[in-house]
Amino acid sequence: MQQPPLIEIRNVGKTFPGVQALNGVSLTLRAGEVHAVIGENGAGKSTLMNMLAGELLPDTGSILVAGEDVRLSSPLKSKALGINVVFQELSLCHNLTVGENVMMQGLARTPGLGLISRSRASREATRLLTQLGLGDLDPTTPVHELTIAQMQLIEIARAISQDLRVLVLDEPNSALSPHETARMLQIIRALRADGVAIVYVSHNLDEVRSIADRITVLRDGQHVTTMDNDQSVTVDRLVSAMVGRDLAAVQQYALVAPAVEATRPVLAVHQLAVPGQIARMSFELYPGEILGVAGMPNSGKDSLSDALFGLIPRGGTVEIDGAPVPPENPGSAIASGMALIPADRRRGGALLLMSVAHNVVSASLAAFSVGGILRQGAIARTTNDYVDKLDIRISDVLQRIGTLSGGNQQKAILARGLVTKPKVLILHEPTRGIDVGAKEEIYAILAALASEGMAVMMISSELPEIVLHSSRVLVMERGRVAATFRGAEITEEAIMQAALGQLAVAAE
């Protein structure tokens, strides 16, 4: 069989400001195969899938469909070539019914007068749903009444409503129960038998082992290996391919001050709970340490900082120096000595319309006003101090923070936290969207703060960051503490295995 592969990705590269997301990655997809793509966060999986979806164009390299060089410049173009991507964030219209969603591509562009035959659409939808084993689902049910698992299947039904040659599933199992996952895998096998090429992006290595024909591993935007999924493939082998060997990591680790656990903890968290995210989690944070918190996207780690800081409701107790921090009140969290550097500067971290100076003091207004009147001089002086101390590159303290680069924005937000004189500094994805140089500067600032006795907690999806810059690491899985590591135990492999639930739960 010397016919060309269904899709051939040749040497594609993509650069975002400050980040090389993909660098010379090649991949082939054959008709009737399940091809798993795995890698850590930031390995380049999403970028690659977005290219197939027609959302992003490669900067370099090419994509061939059935031997022909194509430019997938829009999602419509990809769909026209039979490529369908089901993303983790589902894209159903919640106001419409199951049938309307399944038949959306047909309904949105009807020939002639644009009249819709609802009965025909409904019949066709029922046929597709039956094919997916969802025959009992009424096509007139509004989508918002479905479970996440059902929605995911509806997206697949929509994909197969058109001529489907390639189906990309991005983390399809993240919200599914074991039973639903089994059904999903069954559907995938059926599609494979029909000659569809399936790209399966997943963090669940056991599942990948059971379904994939071939497995491709990406790391740091580069292609590591593509292997046939045979007896020789083990979870261990996959994990080490994903994280790579990095001896420099161990050497750099020695630079970080060891945890000072002889002292009393400054932050004590007991039975912390957030419905659906965190299940009764307890831990302590000590002065002078940088506690890294790692975990997969659904491990609950992304709710941790919001829960501690009181941005979302929580159960359990949070204490700083023995005094309870009231829930759902960020103002008292700040007053208790907690500072939060949130993950998303664009969507809520920074006051984008306001100046750098105003952002720096926004969490300490009381200290910068007398009788409600702002002390402009003090605001400018403090801002200038931190601009110098953290080397924030700006032309003017009154420059809008939204006009700064990611790294400088993050430093200004860090200054906002430090101005409140915190005992506990919590950072969520501290270096996301920041160029390499600024990243290093932020790590240096954190190390300096810890050495001065600050208790620092760094919640991050980037394993290298966790490994290199934490003195202790806490790994979350399904809303619990799966393991804690310190010293030489901190390796990417160990963290990854704990995060994937591959480890017997380590006793605290």
Added chain:
Amino acid sequence: MDEQMAVKAAAGGAPSRMRRFRLGREFGVFVALVVLCVALTLLNDRFLTPTNLLNIGRQVSLMGIMAVGMTFVLVSGEVDLSVGSTYGLCGIAVGVLLVAGYPLALAIAAGLVLGAGIGLINGVLSTYLRVPSLIATLGTLSMVRGAALILTDGKPVTVNARNGVGEADLAMFEFLGQGKVLGIPMQLAFFIVIALAGWFLLSRTSFGFRIFAVGGSAKAARVSGINVASVKIWALTLMGTLAALAGTLSLAFLPSGQAGRMGLGLELDVIAATIVGGTTLAGGEGTILGTVLGVLIIGVLRNGLVLTGVSPFAQEFLIGLVIVVAVAIDKWSTSSKSN
């Protein structure tokens, strides 16, 4: 922005970071106002006279007092459609209380408290009860107007001696409406004082800071420990109080009012003037100086159209056109600047 000047001056130690000179968006509004005034001066020799200018000042004052409040509300990311009704109800309530024999100070205080209460209700509805303020205040617009009609049974209220209002109170009330301080009509004097106070509050105090913060990004404001709901409630309460003050001054000027007509549709003028002055509906941006200029543009335009004999129908059309064009120019210039 003036507060920027203040910080700039205070941060004189770091001149390298203080170089850039920026023209605020008020500058464009100011230029438009000057052009309008020059054109009207050339077209009509009655325009540029002290009497006419003071007349414009008086005519825009009540709208202007409310526009100051509206600037707080819009910058905080909310909107208040009920201000015309609040203006009507509170003005009439003061009249009803005076006619019923209550002393002037008490009547006015009750009117202001009533306005504050309506603003408070608007605030609680649009924060804790999560009814978007556009809808919450659309509801209170109708409810407050209805309350005024119920209170008066739809009949006009007139504050005069024949209705049994005491002589001293009547004189004082008349002074509030028709009097002058330093040659400035009372209403204009109120507008000037309130605009200055509003400017100070919005640009120089931590309350004003919080208004900008919650309107710019409620989430970021929360991360800064700011109580978003409370800030918005205060902004709407301030708005209600200022609407009540404007209504009271209006009644004092006339001195009568009818529940079905007083302040009808005024909310649209108030919002239009604020927006022409550069405040955005999306929140987080706006200044009192801009609002004052916006109010003056609308006032000068109205006055000029009357002086030049344009028909009232065409006046309505032209004012609407100016609002749309002003905002379009502003959006266009800011988007081309950021690109």
